[in-house]
Amino acid sequence: MKTLLTCLLVMVLSAQLFAQTKYAILPKPTRLEEKSGSFMVPAKLAIAVPAGNDNVRQIAQLLADQLAKSSGNTPTITTGKASKGISFVLEKAGSLGAEGYKLMVSPKNITIAAEQPQGFFYGVQSLMQLMPSAVFSPTKVAGVTWSVPACVIDDRPRYSYRGSMLDAGRNFMPVPFIKKYIDLLALHKMNTFHWHLTEDQGWRIEIKKYPKLTQIGSIRPKSMIGKYSDNAYDGKPYGGFYTQDEVRDVVKYAQSRYVTVVPEIEMPGHSVAVLAAYPEFGSNPDKILQVSSKWGVHDEVLFPREETFTFLQDVLTEVMDLFPSQYIHIGGDECPKTQWKQSRFCQDLMKKEGLKDEHELQSYFIRRIDKFITSKGRRMVGWDEILEGGLSPNATVMSWRGVNGGVAAARQNHDVIMTPNTYCYLDYYQADAKTQPIAIGGFLPLEKVYSFNPSVTDSLTADQSKHVLGVQANIWTEYMPTTQYVEYMTFPRLIAIAETAWTPSDGKNFDDFKQRLEAHKKRLNYLNVNYFGSPINNTFQYQWPKAVAGK
Structure with a gap:
């Protein structure tokens, strides 16, 4: 029996x-x-x-x-x-x-x-x-x-916004790979490609009115190698940027696959590359800076002078001509206030505008940009630091430091995209660090990624919950110098986020997902995707590409 x-x-x-x-x-x-x-x-x-x-x-x-x-x-x-x-x-x-x-x-x-x-x-x-x-x-x-x-x-989808951010600022990603990445997003019914184009370590988009952004700002003198704590460098110039024609080509390609490309132009922090090209927009016009070779956060930031706002409006005008997306991302994260605190100009401006601290000064900065973007019929989106000092009237918030920023924004009736580092940062280790190529840290295995529920209904009313537009995966590339490396860290974890964004929560089951994923890996093999555990590169080695001398 x-x-x-x-x-x-x-x-x-x-x-x-x-x-x-x-x-x-x-x-x-x-x-x-x-x-x-x-x-x-x-x-x-x-x-x-x-x-x-x-x-x-x-x-x-x-x-x-x-x-x-x-x-x-x-x-x-x-x-x-x-x-x-x-x-x-x-x-x-x-x-x-x-x-x-x-x-x-x-x-x-x-x-x-x-x-x-x-x-x-x-x-x-x-x-x-x-x-x-x-x-x-x-x-x-x-x-x-x-x-x-x-x-x-x-x-039909659970959420209207289903996206992935790819950082091309730290390490430049060539156009053919960007198109492949867009294809992979479309295959998994994701509809937004968030293109991180500017960083302390490199400005990656051609701006006709300010040619030094790419002539100088796209090339750093060297790159960090190994772990951050090693403080080691390769000694080789590294650069690269996208021409405006290349950007148009990518946007058109994405449109044919029903993927919206959202550009990110960082401000007021993460702007060392800008200040290396145009120091007059920072603390001291006579200060000579190089594009940063060191990862992390830097004290050099944009100053809220009228000349700076004119520059940013000019840049954003060219950006908006290239990108028809509703959203324009302005970063807004990790902006140290050290130089602002030490600046007589900034302190006088704060008194003039009735701002009680430097957080409100950043909010003043962001509000100015928000007003300009709104005047062009677009919507500004930024990381959750834009909440500090008061949220700009028309801003949409990407909540990355957990979900609390998203909850706070939704309670103020602002739209929110959930992208917490605790579930959605695919630069974190996906297995035992001893067995893996170098990553920034953290531990985010596939099962935890899949377990994320972006709805946070327990913290919001029904009307507030409607402001949660969706979910996004983020791929920061400090430790991903090659496209194969990006694929290795991204897949299959990105597919888990895609299912969270599309499938009703009561339809999700991790064991079922894993079984479907095993069949799906055969498709990824045909598509030549170097996913975690793929037959392409099971013994993945940490190798840096040859430096690019700019375009």
């Missing part, structure tokens, strides 16, 4: 595991109903789209192009409805919302229904994850049975 029960239990568990592998979609859909049978993808596949909708046709073309690469068979795109193929069906405005979709797979055909192009795009991501993992191959894969298991999926 025990043997029979054991066998039955094994059969049930095996069936569950097969289903989880068969329907291994990440992030997990809101609702998935399994059906019997499969749709066999024909060699001459027809993909039908609504007439006159170019955006949906472009999404269908992305699917067709990838199927052509991986299967060797090129689908045809038609209008109307495909009786034995894939049909994109436009739904009337209703329950699906801007990013929701329905995916219906039967042995006869496949239908993707959505109200907006974003919904069709996410429906395609789920459809591709139902196909054999070889669909993600950049070249034809022989011997594959091209089929899709029958099911009905009704899906």
Whole structure:
């Protein structure tokens, strides 16, 4: 009897595991109903789209192009409805919302229904994850049975903001990698790429009106190597920046994948690179600075002079011309007040403006920038330090020092993006530090990342909770000098955050996630992603790239 029960239990568990592998979609859909049978993808596949909708046709073309690469068979795109193929069906405005979709797979055909192009795009991501993992191959894969298991999926996101920040200030990330990163965000239904473009260690974006920002500010004389406490340097100049044409190209590429690119221009702290190029915006116009070679926080900050505000408005005007995003990120974090305290100008300004301390002086600085950004029809977003000294009227807060900053901002009826270092900082160690390449510190394994719940409903009223727009993963690159290193630290932890951002909290289960992730790793292999534990680089070594002398 025990043997029979054991066998039955094994059969049930095996069936569950097969289903989880068969329907291994990440992030997990809101609702998935399994059906019997499969749709066999024909060699001459027809993909039908609504007439006159170019955006949906472009999404269908992305699917067709990838199927052509991986299967060797090129689908045809038609209008109307495909009786034995894939049909994109436009739904009337209703329950699906801007990013929701329905995916219906039967042995006869496949239908993707959505109200907006974003919904069709996410429906395609789920459809591709139902196909054999070889669909993600950049070249034809022989011997594959091209089929899709029958099911009905009704899906929409938990949060409207689902993002990831990548720091290109400490270490420059080339454009091809930025595009690959955007592809990976889109695959996991994340819709925002937060591009950290300026730092003490390098200014990474071309500004036509201030050419010295890249001529001088993009190149540091050397880089730290090893642990911070070693205080060791490589002695080699390092630099790089994005031209405005490259930025436009990246933004356009991201738009085709329904990813919004949010630029970050740091102020008033983390601005040593600016002051190396234009010292007149700091404490002393005669002070000669170099772009910082040391990680961390520095006392050199921008001063709230009228000339500084003119400079920043000029810079932000060019930035906003390049980035159509609603949000413009101004940093606002880790701004030491030492130089302001020692400055007669700053102390006189505080008296003139009725500011009681330097925290309120920073708030004055941020309010000036907020007013300018708002006048251009955009919205300012900053790290939670912008709460100190009083929150600017139109500001959205990224809560990184835990969730308390987000709670405080939501209680003041300000929008919030949850990105606490305790769950969302992917530069932290993901395993025993003795076995891992150097990281900044901390310990954030996959399970803890997955456990994050950004809603903090216990601390907020129902109306206040509506101000929590979503969640973001952050990748700071002090200790990530190569793109492979970034991938190693980012994946699969970023996928866990993607599921938190998309999937209802009651639909999450870590054991289930891990089983789906095992199937998903085969897709990442085809995409050549160097995730933690991948076959590409299991014995990852800490190596610095050759210095870039600027562009």
